[in-house]
Amino acid sequence: MTNLSEIKTFSKPLVANLNKLGIHTIQALLLHLPLRYIDETHMTSVRDLRVGEPSQVEGEIVHAEVTYKPRKALIARLEDASGQLTLRFLHFYPSQIAALKVGNKLRVYGEVRSGFFGYEMVHPTCKAVGEKTTVAETLTPVYPTVAGLTQGNLRKAIAIALNLSNISPPLSRGRARVGVESRVSQNSYPHPNLPPETGKELDTSKQNPLAETLPMAVYQPFKFPSFSASLKALHNPSPDADLHGLEEKTTPEWQRLAFDELLAQQLSMRKHYARRRSVDAPQFKQSKRLVSALLKSLPFALTQAQQKVAIEIQSDLTQPHPMQRLLQGDVGSGKTIVACMAALQSIESGWQVALMAPTEILAEQHFRKMIGWLTPLNIKMAWLTGSQSKKDREAAMQIIADGSAQLVIGTHALFQEAVQFKKLGLAIIDEQHRFGVHQRLALRQKGQPEPHQLMMTATPIPRTLSMSYYADLDVSVIDELPPGRTPIVTKLVSDVRRDEILRRVREACAQGNQAYWVCPLIEESEALQLVTANDTYALMQYEFPELKIGLVHGRMKPAEKQAVMAAFSAGETQLLVATTVIEVGVDVPNASLMVIEHAERMGLSQLHQLRGRVGRGAAKSACILLYQNKLSETARARLKVIYESSDGFAIAQADLNLRGPGEYLGTRQSGVPMLKIADLNRDVDLLNAAKNMADRLIKEHPSAVEKHLERWMGRADELVKV
Ligand code: ADP
Ligand code: MG
Numbered sequence: 001m002t003n004l005s006e007i008k009t010f011s012k013p014l015v016a017n018l019n020k021l022g023i024h025t026i027q028a029l030l031l032h033l034p035l036r037y038i039d040e041t042h043m044t045s046v047r048d049l050r051v052g053e054p055s056q057v058e059g060e061i062v063h064a065e066v067t068y069k070p071r072k073a074l075i076a077r078l079e080d081a082s083g084q085l086t087l088r089f090l091h092f093y094p095s096q097i098a099a100l101k102v103g104n105k106l107r108v109y110g111e112v113r114s115g116f117f118g119y120e121m122v123h124p125t126c127k128a129v130g131e132k133t134t135v136a137e138t139l140t141p142v143y144p145t146v147a148g149l150t151q152g153n154l155r156k157a158i159a160i161a162l163n164l165s166n167i168s169p170p171l172s173r174g175r176a177r178v179g180v181e182s183r184v185s186q187n188s189y190p191h192p193n194l195p196p197e198t199g200k201e202l203d204t205s206k207q208n209p210l211a212e213t214l215p216m217a218v219y220q221p222f223k224f225p226s227f228s229a230s231l232k233a234l235h236n237p238s239p240d241a242d243l244h245g246l247e248e249k250t251t252p253e254w255q256r257l258a259f260d261e262l263l264a265q266q267l268s269m270r271k272h273y274a275r276r277r278s279v280d281a282p283q284f285k286q287s288k289r290l291v292s293a294l295l296k297s298l299p300f301a302l303t304q305a306q307q308k309v310a311i312e313i314q315s316d317l318t319q320p321h322p323m324q325r326l327l328q329g330d331v332g333s334g335k336t337i338v339a340c341m342a343a344l345q346s347i348e349s350g351w352q353v354a355l356m357a358p359t360e361i362l363a364e365q366h367f368r369k370m371i372g373w374l375t376p377l378n379i380k381m382a383w384l385t386g387s388q389s390k391k392d393r394e395a396a397m398q399i400i401a402d403g404s405a406q407l408v409i410g411t412h413a414l415f416q417e418a419v420q421f422k423k424l425g426l427a428i429i430d431e432q433h434r435f436g437v438h439q440r441l442a443l444r445q446k447g448q449p450e451p452h453q454l455m456m457t458a459t460p461i462p463r464t465l466s467m468s469y470y471a472d473l474d475v476s477v478i479d480e481l482p483p484g485r486t487p488i489v490t491k492l493v494s495d496v497r498r499d500e501i502l503r504r505v506r507e508a509c510a511q512g513n514q515a516y517w518v519c520p521l522i523e524e525s526e527a528l529q530l531v532t533a534n535d536t537y538a539l540m541q542y543e544f545p546e547l548k549i550g551l552v553h554g555r556m557k558p559a560e561k562q563a564v565m566a567a568f569s570a571g572e573t574q575l576l577v578a579t580t581v582i583e584v585g586v587d588v589p590n591a592s593l594m595v596i597e598h599a600e601r602m603g604l605s606q607l608h609q610l611r612g613r614v615g616r617g618a619a620k621s622a623c624i625l626l627y628q629n630k631l632s633e634t635a636r637a638r639l640k641v642i643y644e645s646s647d648g649f650a651i652a653q654a655d656l657n658l659r660g661p662g663e664y665l666g667t668r669q670s671g672v673p674m675l676k677i678a679d680l681n682r683d684v685d686l687l688n689a690a691k692n693m694a695d696r697l698i699k700e701h702p703s704a705v706e707k708h709l710e711r712w713m714g715r716a717d718e719l720v721k722v
Contacts, residue, residue, distance in 0.1 A: 002027075007026070020146045030209055033234055046079075056108070057109075059078040061103065074096065078108060141234070223252075266691055270471065284345050293377055313341075324472070325455070327456045328478070330458060335430075346425045350425075353406065354451075355430070358411070467691055492625050492627065514590050514591040517536065520598030530553060549574070553579040599627055608642065610623075625639060
């Protein structure tokens, strides 16, 4: 890995700016790939412009002025032999006013819009035309950059790096598009024969940044171009390159790099997985006594799906290596009882269990439920949160440390350093996506040997995500709801019909049911969110003088929050005005109506979680999604998914397609390699192929794998330790 500062022609400020972009090596600079491309390889006459198309026009400025109404703007008109084009700048510098003086010859590049005076470009890039101005020979790449580093300098730096790496001419110009039809599906993916490792691969220190890392046979089923040819083509595409394919990342060159990236992710995750198999964990016996006693005491029988996942977990826990299993199940599918069974297996084998929830409300709910189930079995429990008194906490920490607390329930407070377990055998984490990798790690380190981990989530993780970002975990799915649930009716209602909705709330409460009113999500400002919640609360008190109304929001002290929730849970309040803090896990079976304001601002999975707060009892339940008028097409399409589907997985998949993976990964992002090139929707075939390839590569080509990880992850070793 050659350090950038070793390149003599790079100035110190250039290196500093590249460092700001996270680029420290030639390798990383070469993999700093364009965001998009602009086509400056030819000119378009004004007459031939088309709305929506980025174009380059050359002409003379015939008019320029700064206007102040309706707002300050610099407006100029550029004329060529065929007509005139308006240039509009909403913010600008004195240097730009000078550049746009009447009589100046300019070449402008931008997207064509239809304006009041015909064609216009807003904020085009402008270049003065001199005698020697030539037309670009390749499409011009546009890179992600930082202030102080111009596109021009970045391009030059990359060109130098490409030259230093002594690139050979591309093997094939590979103009064939890799269309879906030419791809091979998961099942028919031909396993290429990999040549054996020769031992020459071992020296990774002097790796040519453009050399192949893995045997070329890996790419053979896709007929991908070489790594160096791909980089060259992406940094300097020829004028006849497929601009659309380049932007969509569907050209063979992009696809080749996407595959490399997916391979790196798989390799890193699979290594992580393998590491786990080499670590010791407490080995539990099957429960003989406690689990069957619990099941006998329940008023219901487990569903098939619950039984299936319970067996998967039980058998993991009898292994001498730490379990890391993700238990997925839609809201209300009954994950808690499954977790409780795992806890009892651990306790019966003499090991302590920690159950961690992301909020105090949820932790307390678990605590109450567990007391009901476990006190008859003489299990000793402890309770640990940030808000309890010092005295209570010290008492709890005492019985955790001396081992007499068999099950400990709490919030983040559980993994603070001062909390010492005598013998932690199993850590259960509810709503795992709310926690970061580091928090989970901290809990894992509270046991010696490493405790087992059971992570639960009601946010279903789409298949492509669990195959990629979650490939280091084992996954169990509860894909069935307990019988006897009445389906929730979901309605999409415009805000102008608010009165009708208020009437429904009044009726529901008059019939002895309860309702939630969820305030709009205000992402930009928590303070504003609070104002909205308070306003809504006041408004509801005004509308419904006859009702007892509660208010819960994120800024409240935990004890206040708990009091409000307890009152709602006990039926003392009938209407609960809430922010999205009630999204996770709150269980009040008597609540049968939920109104969500500004539903269009929320993520689909979030809406699905919110909706899952009703429909938990016998009464027929409804969820009303209020939207502001003038819903955009995409917003309408999104909300349609929610009112047409009650299947959490389908909703999650749609959400992933519409909004990308950020929301699912939550804090998991930290320490987990994020994909920059590959797209899990577009590149699902590549993902399947990478998955099929990873284990074999690790076994048969370990040093090639190291090289590949070093190239793509930089910090591969650190990541594998996570
Ligand atoms: P979640 O998966 O959302 O955490 P819970 O574990 O809170 O769901 O279960 C929701 C409700 O369903 C609880 O009141 C629980 O006691 C009940 N429940 C769980 N399993 C069953 C079952 N097999 N039959 C009937 N009710 C069940
Ligand atoms: Mg739950």
